[in-house]
Amino acid sequence: MELILSLGIGVLTGSGVWLLLRPRTFQVIVGLSLLSYAVNLFIFSTGGLRTGAPPILEGGRAGTLAMHADPVPQALVLTAIVIGFATTALFLVVLLASRGLTGTDHVDGKEKGR
Amino acid sequence: MTGWMDHLTIAPIVLPLLTGAVMMLIDERQRTLKAVIGMASALGLLGLAVLALAVADAGTAEVRVYRLGNWPANFGIVLVLDRFAALMLVLTGILGVAALTFSLPRWQKAGAHFHPLFQFQLMGLNGAFLTGDLFNLFVFFEIMLAASYGLALHGSGLARVRAGLHYVAINLSASLLFLIGVSMIYGVSGTLNMADLADRVAGLAAEDRGLLEAGAAILGLAFLIKAGMWPLGFWLPNTYSTLNSASAAIVSILSKVGIYAVLRLWLLVFGDGAGASGGFGGTVLLVGGLLTVGFGSIAVLATQSMARLAGACVLVSSGTLLAAIGAGQVSVTGGALFYMTSSVLAVAGFFLVIELVERGRGVGADVLAVTREAFGEGDDEDADDGGAGVAIPATMAILGIGFMSSALLLAGLPPLSGFLAKFAILSPLLAAGPEVAVTTWILLAALVLSGLATVVAMTRVGIDAFWASPAAEVPRVRVAEIAPVLLLLSLNLALTIQAGPAMRYMEDTARSLHAPQDYNGAVLSGLRAAAPGAGGTR
Numbered sequence: 269m270e271l272i273l274s275l276g277i278g279v280l281t282g283s284g285v286w287l288l289l290r291p292r293t294f295q296v297i298v299g300l301s302l303l304s305y306a307v308n309l310f311i312f313s314t315g316g317l318r319t320g321a322p323p324i325l326e327g328g329r330a331g332t333l334a335m336h337a338d339p340v341p342q343a344l345v346l347t348a349i350v351i352g353f354a355t356t357a358l359f360l361v362v363l364l365a366s367r368g369l370t371g372t373d374h375v376d377g378k379e380k381g382r
Numbered sequence: 383m384t385g386w387m388d389h390l391t392i393a394p395i396v397l398p399l400l401t402g403a404v405m406m407l408i409d410e411r412q413r414t415l416k417a418v419i420g421m422a423s424a425l426g427l428l429g430l431a432v433l434a435l436a437v438a439d440a441g442t443a444e445v446r447v448y449r450l451g452n453w454p455a456n457f458g459i460v461l462v463l464d465r466f467a468a469l470m471l472v473l474t475g476i477l478g479v480a481a482l483t484f485s486l487p488r489w490q491k492a493g494a495h496f497h498p499l500f501q502f503q504l505m506g507l508n509g510a511f512l513t514g515d516l517f518n519l520f521v522f523f524e525i526m527l528a529a530s531y532g533l534a535l536h537g538s539g540l541a542r543v544r545a546g547l548h549y550v551a552i553n554l555s556a557s558l559l560f561l562i563g564v565s566m567i568y569g570v571s572g573t574l575n576m577a578d579l580a581d582r583v584a585g586l587a588a589e590d591r592g593l594l595e596a597g598a599a600i601l602g603l604a605f606l607i608k609a610g611m612w613p614l615g616f617w618l619p620n621t622y623s624t625l626n627s628a629s630a631a632i633v634s635i636l637s638k639v640g641i642y643a644v645l646r647l648w649l650l651v652f653g654d655g656a657g658a659s660g661g662f663g664g665t666v667l668l669v670g671g672l673l674t675v676g677f678g679s680i681a682v683l684a685t686q687s688m689a690r691l692a693g694a695c696v697l698v699s700s701g702t703l704l705a706a707i708g709a710g711q712v713s714v715t716g717g718a719l720f721y722m723t724s725s726v727l728a729v730a731g732f733f734l735v736i737e738l739v740e741r742g743r744g745v746g747a748d749v750l751a752v753t754r755e756a757f758g759e760g761d762d763e764d765a766d767d768g769g770a771g772v773a774i775p776a777t778m779a780i781l782g783i784g785f786m787s788s789a790l791l792l793a794g795l796p797p798l799s800g801f802l803a804k805f806a807i808l809s810p811l812l813a814a815g816p817e818v819a820v821t822t823w824i825l826l827a828a829l830v831l832s833g834l835a836t837v838v839a840m841t842r843v844g845i846d847a848f849w850a851s852p853a854a855e856v857p858r859v860r861v862a863e864i865a866p867v868l869l870l871l872s873l874n875l876a877l878t879i880q881a882g883p884a885m886r887y888m889e890d891t892a893r894s895l896h897a898p899q900d901y902n903g904a905v906l907s908g909l910r911a912a913a914p915g916a917g918g919t920r
Contacts, residue, residue, distance in 0.1 A: 288555065293547070300554050307558045307565075314569035340568065344517055348561055351524045355557070358531055359550050365535075366543045375551075377544040 269317055273309065280306035291380070293363045293373050297356065304352040308345050315341035390437060391448035391463045394430050394471055394508040398423055402501030416497040417486055424482045427504060428475035431468070438468040439887060445894075445904035447514070455514070455905045456578045462514035462905060465891040469719065470511040470642055473726050476873065477632050478504050480866035484734050485628035487860045492537040492626065499536070503529035503632055510639055514905055516564050516574045516601075519643065523560065527553050530636060533629035534621060545624040552617050556607040563601025570594045577905035580650045580898060584657035595662055598651065602663060605647075608640030609700045612674040619681060619693030627737035630692075631730040631866075637696055638726055641703050645715070648707070649895045650902075664710050668821060671705025674698075675828045679835035688736045688843055692729065695792045698832050699725040705825055706807045716892035717806030720885055724799040724877055728791035731870035735784040738859050738867070739847050777859050782848050784867050789840035791874055794833045799878040804829055806885060 280302050287299025315338035322336055329335065363373075370377040401423040405416050437446065448461040482500060490496045506526025513519050531553075535546045568574055570593045571582050586594060603614070610618040618637065622630055644667070652662045678697030685691045699721070706718035791800040808829065811822045877884055894900055 288551075296551055300551070300558075303555070303558050307561045311561060311565040314565045340574070341565065344565065344568070347517070347521065351521070352557075355524065355528060355550075355554055358528065359554060362531070362535065362543065362547050362550050365538075366547050369540050369543050375547065377540070377547070 269319075273313055273317065277306050277309050277313070280309070291375055293366065293375055296375060297359055297363060300359065301356060304348075304356065308348055308352070311341055311345045311348060313341075387437075388448070390430065390434060391446055391461045391512060392450075394427055394434070395461075395505055395512065397426055397430070398501040398505035398508070402498045402505065405498040405501065406495075410494055413490065417490060420482055420497040420500060421479075421486075423501060424475070424478040424504070427508070428472075428479050431471035431475035434463055435465075435468040435472050438463055438465045439890070445901050447904050447907075456573050456575045459518055460514040460575065460905055461512045462577075462901070463512060464894065464901060465887065466642075466646065466719075466895060467511045469723070469887070469891060470638075471508060473638075473723060474504060474507045474511070474635060476727065476870070477635055477730050480730060480734070480870055481628050481631040483862055483866045483869075484631065486862050488863070489537065489626050489628040493535075495532065496536055499529050499532040500632070503533060505529075507635065507639065511642060514576055516567065516576060516579070520557070520560055520564060523639075524557060526636065526639065527557070530629075530633050533633060534625055536629055537626045541624045542626075545621045548617055549621040552607065556604045559600050559607075560604035563597050563599075563604060566593060566597030566600065570597065575905065576647065576650055577898075577902040580653070580655065580902055581906065583651055583659055584655055586657075586659075588658070591659060595659060598647075599663065601647075602644060602666075605640040605643045606670070606704075609637050609644065609704065610640070610674070610697050611670045611700065611704055612677040612697075615674065615677075615697055615700070618697060619685070619690050622693035622696060622733075623687065623689035625733075627733050630689075630733040634692075634696060634729050634733060635726055637700050638703075638722060641700060641707070641722065644704070645707050645718075645895065649715075650898050653896065653898060655898075661710065664708050666708070667704050668708030668825075671701045671703070671708055672821075672824060672828050674701025674704060675832050677701075679828075679832040682832075682835045682839045685839065688740060688847070689733075691839055691843060692732050692736060694839075695732065695836065696729055698836065699729065699792075702804075702807070702829060702832070705828070709811060709821075709825070711810060712892050712896045713810035713889065714807055715895060716885065716889035717803065717808075717810065719888040719891055720799075720806050720881075721803035723884070723888075724791060724803045724874060727870050727874050727877075728788055728800060731784065731867050731874075732788040732792065734863070734867045734870070735781060735788055738863060739781055739785060741858070777864075778848065780864060780868075781859070784864075784871060785840075785844055785848070787871050787874070789837065789844065793836035793840065794829070795837065797878065799874050799881065802878060802881050802885075804833070806888075 284299045284301075284303030284306055287295045287302065290296065290299070318337060325336065366377060367373050372379055374380070401419060405419060408416055408419075446463040447455070448463070449455070450459045450461070452458070478500075485496065485500075502525060506522050506524075506529055509522030510519060510526055513522055531546065531550050534549055535542055564574065567579065570590045571579055571586065573579050573582060583594070607614045609615070622634065625633060648663065648667070652659055652664075654660055656662070675698055678694055678701050681694035681697060682691060685694055702725075703718050703722055706714050706721070787798060790796075790798045794800040794804040808826055811825065812818055
């Protein structure tokens with residue numbers, strides 16, 4: 269499971285970084301989205317990977333992390349998803365405004381060599 | 383201590399949040415009402431900040447901890463008010479009032495939702511300064527940034543959208559780095575509370591130390607992008623020069639938020655109590671700061687337009703601060719804080735002066751005219767004819783004084799506080815011992831040369847603007863626009879005259895930053911005695 273998760277994060281990060289460095293705004297925003305998926309998975313994994321552990325406290329047992337999944341990374345990842353989604357949506361608006369004003373989808377607002 | 387005073391710590395966050403939320407409900411055409419509410423909130427924030435400063439400096443309870451939901455520190459979220467946070471709150475409050483006043487005659491009409499965005503900007507800034515928790519720092523950073531995206535694009539136009547696109551993309555990437563850093567730190571140490579983290583660093587196993595340091599370095603990268611350290615700061619002059627000046631005045635403190643976070647976390651986590659990790663990254667800050675000063679000086683000399691010049695000055699001041707922090711001495715940090723106060727006020731004032739001066743040259747004016755046309759503001763004419771547009775007497779003279787004082791402040795020449803600040807950084811470095819290190823000499827040279835570069839560039843631009851303009855048309859400046867400039871400059875003058883008490887405060891702040899036992903003790907009080915295992919050990 270560790271191997272699959274790390275490979276998944278790695279592939280997402282690699283593709284994200286590559287797309288982020290491309291000159292088209294659409295590629296940049298897809299790259300940012302992929303990167304944020306990678307980061308979200310990464311945050312999730314810092315709580316330790318385990319299966320079958322109850323997510324919240326059970327009656328009659330002391331709450332230690334030996335028995336439960338760590339709730340903090342889950343809370344963090346939820347917040348990070350919401351914030352990432354909102355800021356990416358905002359970026360989309362800027363991207364569309366730029367396309368409308370400049371007439372090109374190049375990140376610098378003008379085609380190379382023109 | 384009354385019950386109300388306990389809530390002083392959270393008030394600078396709640397007030398702009400509520401104000402901004404209420405403003406969203408008010409129709410966009412009710413501009414006067416929004417302006418009145420916004421101004422009341424900004425003034426209230428300044429009042430709260432001054433009160434917070436007085437409380438933090440009272441000596442009895444230097445560090446005030448506000449536990450949300452009254453959970454102990456490492457389960458719940460805490461807000462912490464100490465001298466450093468209070469100083470930043472006051473700076474934010476001053477800039478808020480100045481920038482909002484400046485925006486009233488003109489910029490508030492250049493687009494939609496200026497006032498709510500402005501309030502959320504203040505909320506994000508105040509929250510970032512008050513929080514005692516890494517993840518909350520992230521949340522407030524995002525609030526601050528989201529509002530700054532809106533303010534950066536306020537007024538629209540091609541140049542703004544083009545620079546805004548880069549600004550948003552870079553800051554989104556920086557936020558991802560921030561998240562990676564925070565989660566790595568959590569994975570290793572099992573805590574997100576800054577004081578708790580500082581407590582645990584020394585006891586970390588040797589094999590985990592590398593991971594923690596890597597996480598801290600990635601986190602630091604996110605802060606240094608904000609601060610504009612070379613080579614992470616190429617976006618900064620570009621973005622700042624396209625901002626409308628009312629937004630620029632408030633957004634210019636964003637680079638200092640990066641500095642704030644570095645200073646706070648670095649001294650807390652990698653201070654003397656950190657065991658083997660003590661002083662991690664100090665050299666990077668010092669060298670990076672020096673390179674930033676160098677790059678900023680070249681940028682200062684190379685720019686033609688005033689707005690870019692101001693952006694380059696932000697780089698120089700960031701570099702100076704980083705290098706001074708990297709020196710890692712208590713008295714130097716005190717000087718750096720004084721420098722920061724002086725330069726924040728000076729840069730904001732300079733951004734405001736620039737627009738007024740440029741207006742006479744008709745460069746910024748046509749951009750403004752286009753944007754106003756695009757938004758089809760019908761009620762602009764009556765505002766213009768309402769008598770407020772009378773050019774105040776001796777406009778050019780006042781603007782000239784404003785420009786010259788900004789130049790003196792930014793270049794660090796006597797008699798104003800910029801000089802005192804540079805002196806306060808350099809004198810303890812030279813007095814440190816009989817042997818003065820090579821880096822100290824380099825820092826000395828960098829500070830002096832960057833001052834020289836600023837003087838040269840400012841003189842050139844100033845001659846061009848005030849003496850050599852072909853069409854010497856006196857800009858139409860309103861009282862509400864010149865007043866914030868004069869406010870910021872007179873505050874700097876006050877800082878010069880009252881340098882003694884101000885420096886005493888900065889030195890106390892620096893001392894408590896370098897010896898964070900009080901901070902840790904206050905945040906974690908009642909926790910260390912708790913049962914073992916309750917701390918979420920992993």
